[in-house]
Amino acid sequence: MKKVFIILSLSFFTLTLFSQQKNETSLRFLPHWIPQAQFAGFIIAYEKGIYKKNGLNVELITGGPNRSSLDWLKEKKTDICLAWLSSALQVRDKNVKLINIGQLIQRSALMLVAKKGNGIHSIKDMNGKKVAMWQKDFRIQPLALFKKFNLKVEIFPLSETQNIFNRDVVDVTSVMLYNEYHLLKNSGYDEKDLTIFRFQDYDLNFPEDGIYVLEDFFNKNEKVCKTFVAATLEGWKYAFSHEEETLQLVMKYLTKAKYAANEMHQRWMFRQMNKLFQPSDGEKIGELREKDFQNVVKTLKESGYIKQNISFKDFYRSPYGSP
Amino acid sequence: MVRLRNSLAVKLIFSILAVSGIIFVFIFGSNFSRSHEILLKNVRLNAKHLSLATVNKIEIILTNVEKIPYTLAYHLEHSTLTKKEMLNLLTSVTASSNEITGVTIAFEPGLFAGVKGEFAPYIYKNNGTLKTVYLKSPENNYRIKDWYLIPKELGKAMWSEPYYNVDNNSKILATFSAPFYLNKNGKRICAGVVSAEIDLHWLEQIVKNVKLYKNGYAFLISHDGTFVTHPKKDFIMNETIFSVAEKYNDSAVRKFGQEALHGKSDFIFLKQFLDKKNIWLYYIPLLTNDWSLGVVIPDDELMADLNALTKYILFYNLLGAILLIIAIAFLANRITRPLKKLAAATDEIAGGNFNVAIPEMKSKDEVSHLAISFNFMKISLRQYIDNLMETTAAKQKMESELKIAHEIQMGILPKIFPPFPDRTEFDIYAVIEPAKEVGGDFYDFFLLENSFLYFSIGDVSGKGVPASLFMAVTKTLIKASTSINFPLNEIIAKVNNDLCVENDSSMFVTIFFGRINLKTGEVDFVNAGHNLPFIVSLNGEVKKIEKTGDIAVGIVDNYQYQLAKIKLAENDTLFLYTDGITEAQNNLDELYSEKRLEVFLDSQRLSSARELVLNSVKEVKRFSATAPQSDDITSFVIKWIKPMEND
Numbered sequence: 001m002k003k004v005f006i007i008l009s010l011s012f013f014t015l016t017l018f019s020q021q022k023n024e025t026s027l028r029f030l031p032h033w034i035p036q037a038q039f040a041g042f043i044i045a046y047e048k049g050i051y052k053k054n055g056l057n058v059e060l061i062t063g064g065p066n067r068s069s070l071d072w073l074k075e076k077k078t079d080i081c082l083a084w085l086s087s088a089l090q091v092r093d094k095n096v097k098l099i100n101i102g103q104l105i106q107r108s109a110l111m112l113v114a115k116k117g118n119g120i121h122s123i124k125d126m127n128g129k130k131v132a133m134w135q136k137d138f139r140i141q142p143l144a145l146f147k148k149f150n151l152k153v154e155i156f157p158l159s160e161t162q163n164i165f166n167r168d169v170v171d172v173t174s175v176m177l178y179n180e181y182h183l184l185k186n187s188g189y190d191e192k193d194l195t196i197f198r199f200q201d202y203d204l205n206f207p208e209d210g211i212y213v214l215e216d217f218f219n220k221n222e223k224v225c226k227t228f229v230a231a232t233l234e235g236w237k238y239a240f241s242h243e244e245e246t247l248q249l250v251m252k253y254l255t256k257a258k259y260a261a262n263e264m265h266q267r268w269m270f271r272q273m274n275k276l277f278q279p280s281d282g283e284k285i286g287e288l289r290e291k292d293f294q295n296v297v298k299t300l301k302e303s304g305y306i307k308q309n310i311s312f313k314d315f316y317r318s319p320y321g322s323p
Numbered sequence: 324m325v326r327l328r329n330s331l332a333v334k335l336i337f338s339i340l341a342v343s344g345i346i347f348v349f350i351f352g353s354n355f356s357r358s359h360e361i362l363l364k365n366v367r368l369n370a371k372h373l374s375l376a377t378v379n380k381i382e383i384i385l386t387n388v389e390k391i392p393y394t395l396a397y398h399l400e401h402s403t404l405t406k407k408e409m410l411n412l413l414t415s416v417t418a419s420s421n422e423i424t425g426v427t428i429a430f431e432p433g434l435f436a437g438v439k440g441e442f443a444p445y446i447y448k449n450n451g452t453l454k455t456v457y458l459k460s461p462e463n464n465y466r467i468k469d470w471y472l473i474p475k476e477l478g479k480a481m482w483s484e485p486y487y488n489v490d491n492n493s494k495i496l497a498t499f500s501a502p503f504y505l506n507k508n509g510k511r512i513c514a515g516v517v518s519a520e521i522d523l524h525w526l527e528q529i530v531k532n533v534k535l536y537k538n539g540y541a542f543l544i545s546h547d548g549t550f551v552t553h554p555k556k557d558f559i560m561n562e563t564i565f566s567v568a569e570k571y572n573d574s575a576v577r578k579f580g581q582e583a584l585h586g587k588s589d590f591i592f593l594k595q596f597l598d599k600k601n602i603w604l605y606y607i608p609l610l611t612n613d614w615s616l617g618v619v620i621p622d623d624e625l626m627a628d629l630n631a632l633t634k635y636i637l638f639y640n641l642l643g644a645i646l647l648i649i650a651i652a653f654l655a656n657r658i659t660r661p662l663k664k665l666a667a668a669t670d671e672i673a674g675g676n677f678n679v680a681i682p683e684m685k686s687k688d689e690v691s692h693l694a695i696s697f698n699f700m701k702i703s704l705r706q707y708i709d710n711l712m713e714t715t716a717a718k719q720k721m722e723s724e725l726k727i728a729h730e731i732q733m734g735i736l737p738k739i740f741p742p743f744p745d746r747t748e749f750d751i752y753a754v755i756e757p758a759k760e761v762g763g764d765f766y767d768f769f770l771l772e773n774s775f776l777y778f779s780i781g782d783v784s785g786k787g788v789p790a791s792l793f794m795a796v797t798k799t800l801i802k803a804s805t806s807i808n809f810p811l812n813e814i815i816a817k818v819n820n821d822l823c824v825e826n827d828s829s830m831f832v833t834i835f836f837g838r839i840n841l842k843t844g845e846v847d848f849v850n851a852g853h854n855l856p857f858i859v860s861l862n863g864e865v866k867k868i869e870k871t872g873d874i875a876v877g878i879v880d881n882y883q884y885q886l887a888k889i890k891l892a893e894n895d896t897l898f899l900y901t902d903g904i905t906e907a908q909n910n911l912d913e914l915y916s917e918k919r920l921e922v923f924l925d926s927q928r929l930s931s932a933r934e935l936v937l938n939s940v941k942e943v944k945r946f947s948a949t950a951p952q953s954d955d956i957t958s959f960v961i962k963w964i965k966p967m968e969n970d
Contacts, residue, residue: 156476157467163484164469166547169476186565187547188581260561264570 024057030078032069035253037270045235093306097215102229103288105208109177112197129171132158178272229319332655370605392517396503430515470498482612536624546613583615677705732791752932753959762955763790780899781834812886822877831877841967844891861894896962903956932960
């Protein structure tokens with residue numbers, strides 16, 4: 001989802017250059033996108049030595065558009081990965097026994113945005129309009145929404161840029177709150193010119209980034225997995241209270257991975273992450289709520305993305321104890 | 324001494340400086356603003372021409388590139404090419420252009436004869452050789468790419484946003500894509516897109532050359548506000564004009580970005596652009612690709628010449644002001660120095676020193692005229708004062724002599740009361756209240772043979788020394804001429820004759836002359852034109868002595884005066900007076916008059932002689948109040964108490 005369409009020649013860049021200590025457990029971790037503020041907590045936990053302190057020797061694998069984190073997990077090219085709940089459920093439906101061991105983003109950052117100038121002020125106004133969407137899992141919620149409101153829309157593929165929206169090929173586009181929405185603002189759109197549709201407002205809230213491992217791996221390394229999640233959450237907490245330091249590190253990672261690094265954009269993303277992490281019930285961060293889980297399962301089943309019944313108990317291991 | 328702030332020099336300096344200051348500010352201000360306007364106008368024009376030239380330069384290159392996709396699209400629409408022919412064509416156009424780095428002909432799936440599904444040959448330059456790639460899903464799903472999708476959907480050829488080279492992040496590329504069409508079943512449908520890709524490195528060089536003033540620069544922003552070129556390398560492809568506006572929290576910059584992206588052109592002032600300097604910005608759209616060129620001119624450099632000129636003008640104006648102050652001070656001093664000397668001389672003169680020299684003036688201006696007049700005034704004043712001093716001395720001398728004369732005059736009148744302390748049968752008292760000048764009133768009394776009391780009262784005509792001398796002579800003559808055997812009228816006749824002799828000044832004197840027989844109360848008298856005395860009885864009767872009709876003494880030689888007689892009762896009072904009483908005036912110019920006197924006397928019948936005399940003077944003064952006394956007031960009272968016992 002990076003604005004600039006870079007497909008880096010993918011090469012691992014190994015961050016574990018330090019000599020490994022005796023009691024350390026090695027772990028490989030892959031996020032589902034390029035290094036950015038979306039993954040600040042992991043970077044902090046690594047850079048500030050929180051993983052090390054907890055006896056973990058974590059390898060942060062650089063993510064990117066051509067690295068599907070769930071594929072890598074399935075293929076055991078990584079031990080732990082980040083993925084959307086809806087994506088993970090579909091993989092689980094295909095009998096890959098993965099489990100969620102921590103849920104970071106509680107609310108959908110995915111949104112639909114339209115230009116008021118094109119006459120779209122309410123959800124009904126989207127009927128008959130052209131809508132740009134990314135592929136696959138990015139379409140689940142929009143399609144469910146259109147079905148729910150019985151809207152006929154013409155769908156356009158959305159690439160790495162919002163140019164088809166900027167050039168008025170489409171009337172409605174998809175954005176991530178923490179990413180493209182800010183980029184739109186930085187292409188000159190004022191908030192007042194845009195109509196925003198948030199899925200949580202239409203009972204289609206999908207928790208997004210969650211931490212996944214294969215069940216087998218978890219059963220063998222339960223303590224290590226829980227330590228990883230706890231250390232990661234500690235990293236996030238540290239990050240949220242140390243914005244400047246965190247942003248500096250994020251910028252360093254972005255530059256190192258040869259991505260355009262815009263500090264204001266990362267700052268925006270980071271601040272949105274803080275909001276998206278906070279559960280609506282004000283409880284601890286990092287937990288998957290059963291209600292949210294059931295809502296996603298229901299939507300996926302209704303839309304035919306999954307067929308099996310997946311139980312919350314089987315799918316989720318709370319970082320704070322038994323679910 | 325004059326206080327500094329009151330001095331003429333300071334006042335002149337302040338008022339002239341104030342006026343010239345206002346004039347200067349006005350001229351300078353209008354000149355400055357006009358110069359500023361002209362400067363801005365010229366800079367705007369310069370920036371405009373430079374921008375237009377730059378935009379032209381860019382657009383010529385871009386337009387040249389555009390020709391290739393257009394031409395290819397035309398070929399594709401009007402001829403059927405085999406795959407080989409197509410590749411040859413692609414190869415030759417890619418090789419023929421310096422700017423173009425690659426060309427693609429991308430078909431909608433199945434629309435290229437002989438190929439099922441996607442067909443999109445892409446020929447690009449790589450280290451001097453040409454390589455061919457067939458774009459295919461899923462790795463290269465060209466149909467969702469902006470360069471393909473947008474022109475196809477919008478049905479028009481257009482430039483893409485700039486993007487980084489896939490293999491090499493340092494190269495910024497842009498693509499011009501033109502859709503081409505086929506007729507299928509009588510319907511014109513989009514068959515695909517031809518695109519030419521160029522490396523934008525030359526753009527940076529062109530824009531870099533746009534420079535107004537030392538630190539001026541230019542930048543290019545793309546259709547979504549992304550910096551394509553900027554002197555700051557990390558801005559390029561990484562920041563948009565809006566992200567920069569967000570970073571520096573500058574809404575003016577954001578507004579400029581929105582205007583620029585709407586294809587507008589303007590010359591604007593931006594305060595503390597990117598948190599630094601104030602700048603002027605000229606921006607103009609590139610019509611070919613909807614980008615915008617901004618030309619930045621630092622305000623301080625733009626204003627440098629004008630500011631230098633301003634400083635120069637201010638410096639010389641300051642110098643001028645100083646010269647003006649000196650000139651005014653000099654001039655004021657030239658004016659005030661003689662004036663100060665004059666003032667000092669005046670102070671001396673005021674102090675009484677008329678010998679002080681009035682300073683001489685070399686110049687022939689108003690001040691020297693003043694000095695001449697002043698000198699003339701001094702001389703006149705001195706003469707006047709000399710005269711005055713002489714006159715005053717003479718007057719003082721005369722006054723002192725008059726005073727002596729008056730004292731002598733008064734000295735010859737009997738002034739000791741009671742004059743005959745052992746005599747109880749009569750009471751006598753008199754007083755003269757002199758006016759300011761020496762007057763001619765007199766009174767006198769004396770006893771002869773113990774039982775005859777001679778008395779006289781007189782008033783000489785006129786005033787001053789002659790009158791007082793005439794009075795003295797009269798009084799002396801009367802006394803000298805009196806003898807017990809002479810009747811009173813003869814005595815007065817003799818006095819009259821004596822006074823008439825050589826009376827060149829025609830003076831005369833009124834006299835009431837009488838003799839009381841103290842044994843009988845019989846009074847003989849002569850009245851030579853004098854005010855008639857009153858007789859105040861104890862019982863309250865006040866009566867005037869009857870008139871005799873005789874004239875004053877000293878007028879007619881050998882005049883026969885008549886003797887008259889009256890008889891006093893015991894305790895009768897004889898009130899004698901001069902016209903200083905009856906003719907006394909009050910503030911309303913009324914006379915005291917005999918009538919008032921009569922009323923007064925009526926209230927005084929129990930008074931002693933002394934009381935009556937003093938009361939009468941008091942009464943007249945009361946009447947006169949503040950009116951000046953113009954004549955001597957003489958009050959003379961004889962009270963016959965009882966007959967004298969025989970010796």
